Amino acid sequence: MEALKLGERKEGKLDLTPEMADVCYTCTTCSSGCPISGVVPGWDARKAIRSIAMGLEQEVVDSKFPWVCTLCGRCQYACPQGVQLQKTFRGLRSLRERDKVPGPLHKGTIMNYERGNNLGIPKFDFLFLLAELGVELMEEDEEQPCPGFYVPVDKENANIIVTINSKEPFGEPEDMAFWWKIFYAAKEDWTVSSVNWEGVNWGLFTGDDENMKIQVERVLENARRLKAKTILYPE
Amino acid sequence: MRTWFPEAYEEFNIVSIYEVLVDYIKTGRIKINKEKFANHTVTLHHPCNYFRKSKAAFDKEYTEEYRYIVEQIFDKKNIIDMHPNALNNHCCGAGGGAWASPYSDERLTYGKVKADQIKATGAEIVVAPCHNCRDQIMKGLTPKFDMGNCKETLYLWEMVAQALIIEPWSEQEVKEAHALRDAQFERDGIDLDDDEY
Ligand code: SF4
Ligand code: SF4
Numbered sequence: 001m002e003a004l005k006l007g008e009r010k011e012g013k014l015d016l017t018p019e020m021a022d023v024c025y026t027c028t029t030c031s032s033g034c035p036i037s038g039v040v041p042g043w044d045a046r047k048a049i050r051s052i053a054m055g056l057e058q059e060v061v062d063s064k065f066p067w068v069c070t071l072c073g074r075c076q077y078a079c080p081q082g083v084q085l086q087k088t089f090r091g092l093r094s095l096r097e098r099d100k101v102p103g104p105l106h107k108g109t110i111m112n113y114e115r116g117n118n119l120g121i122p123k124f125d126f127l128f129l130l131a132e133l134g135v136e137l138m139e140e141d142e143e144q145p146c147p148g149f150y151v152p153v154d155k156e157n158a159n160i161i162v163t164i165n166s167k168e169p170f171g172e173p174e175d176m177a178f179w180w181k182i183f184y185a186a187k188e189d190w191t192v193s194s195v196n197w198e199g200v201n202w203g204l205f206t207g208d209d210e211n212m213k214i215q216v217e218r219v220l221e222n223a224r225r226l227k228a229k230t231i232l233y234p235e
Numbered sequence: 236m237r238t239w240f241p242e243a244y245e246e247f248n249i250v251s252i253y254e255v256l257v258d259y260i261k262t263g264r265i266k267i268n269k270e271k272f273a274n275h276t277v278t279l280h281h282p283c284n285y286f287r288k289s290k291a292a293f294d295k296e297y298t299e300e301y302r303y304i305v306e307q308i309f310d311k312k313n314i315i316d317m318h319p320n321a322l323n324n325h326c327c328g329a330g331g332g333a334w335a336s337p338y339s340d341e342r343l344t345y346g347k348v349k350a351d352q353i354k355a356t357g358a359e360i361v362v363a364p365c366h367n368c369r370d371q372i373m374k375g376l377t378p379k380f381d382m383g384n385c386k387e388t389l390y391l392w393e394m395v396a397q398a399l400i401i402e403p404w405s406e407q408e409v410k411e412a413h414a415l416r417d418a419q420f421e422r423d424g425i426d427l428d429d430d431e432y
């Protein structure tokens with residue numbers, strides 16, 4: 001590696017100066033409160049920030065660090081100098097080439113873009129499952145029977161519109177019944193959209209602002225189309 | 236949402252699960268069976284998203300609302316805090332999509348901190364108001380680490396649902412709901428008696 005010439009710092013793609021690079025005390029408050037320090041050998045939050053400040057941005061982008069960091073924001077919350085660490089680390093993920101995003105997250109993001117949910121569940125399967133579960137899990141529940149329950153799909157003028165976490169319909173369908181029971185007991189006037197109902201925004205994790213925005217826009221579109229008053233905002 | 240679509244906040248009432256649950260409880264729309272979890276101890280996991288990140292993004296965090304909901308279900312003396320907690324809480328170790336990333340060893344190493352925190356409380360139940368945290372604690376940490384007394388991981392809304400006193404709707408209400416349901420199934424081409432499925 002070339003020696004660093006500190007006077008002539010390379011301009012990085014992350015717009016971090018001056019509020020970040022030049023104000024960092026190197027105090028280690030960030031890295032000492034972070035469970036991931038040293039788990040990727042050679043990396044921790046402070047070192048990542050210092051590396052970027054010194055123009056070694058690409059090395060951090062190429063490392064595992066921004067992906068093993070959980071973007072929990074604890075470092076940023078504790079930093080005495082207000083360095084935007086978590087925001088910066090998510091920014092590092094954005095700088096990773098899309099086909100080098102680790103794991104299924106980027107695929108899920110694209111799947112969601114194309115089919116309206118991260119797992120690509122077809123519309124009819126989704127609607128059929130909701131219908132069936134409404135009877136099985138709710139009307140026929142032994143301890144807490146809920147006669148009259150069904151999942152109101154595409155109901156106009158409902159009070160609340162909700163999204164669904166795609167891991168639930170096919171992976172853990174009985175978990176959807178928790179909210180259903182609450183809505184039943186509260187006699188809520190609620191609905192779920194038949195399309196683009198995904199509640200998890202993986203673009204947030206992959207640093208994909210464009211797809212993240214599309215996802216948020218869809219939540220709003222559904223609410224507009226169905227004239228809902230309230231949006232129960234997913235995690 | 237606030238950055239990209241600020242107008243949405245004028246147009247819709249945008250609420251979190253905490254606000255909905257607090258509202259249902261305060262207005263009496265749902266009733267809680269206090270016996271359900273009597274004599275059980277519980278600890279609260281504070282997900283990064285609803286606390287630190289929400290605080291940073293919207294200047295809003297839900298420490299009080301969260302606590303309020305849990306206090307409607309558990310005796311105050313049975314709620315044991317982890318340390319650190321709330322805005323300083325440690326991440327479950329699966330934030331940022333780590334549950335779906337290939338770095339599972341790192342995810343578990345990180346999560347050990349959470350497992351130790353939970354174990355130290357001695358609580359039997361841990362509440363996780365986030366899908367990701369719940370999966371990490373229940374399916375990642377519990378089988379892998381010694382969690383002490385902690386045997387159960389519950390979503391916040393799962394805990395509420397379990398403690399609900401559900402009064403079945405009146406015959407009239409059921410009839411009306413069934414009519415709406417049948418119309419919807421008809422529109423969507425859904426026939427539950429179809430043997431194909
Ligand atoms: S806590 Fe802030 S000031 Fe201290 S080393 Fe980390 S980034 Fe720098
Ligand atoms: S955001 Fe990343 S670096 Fe900062 S404390 Fe959390 S895991 Fe550590």
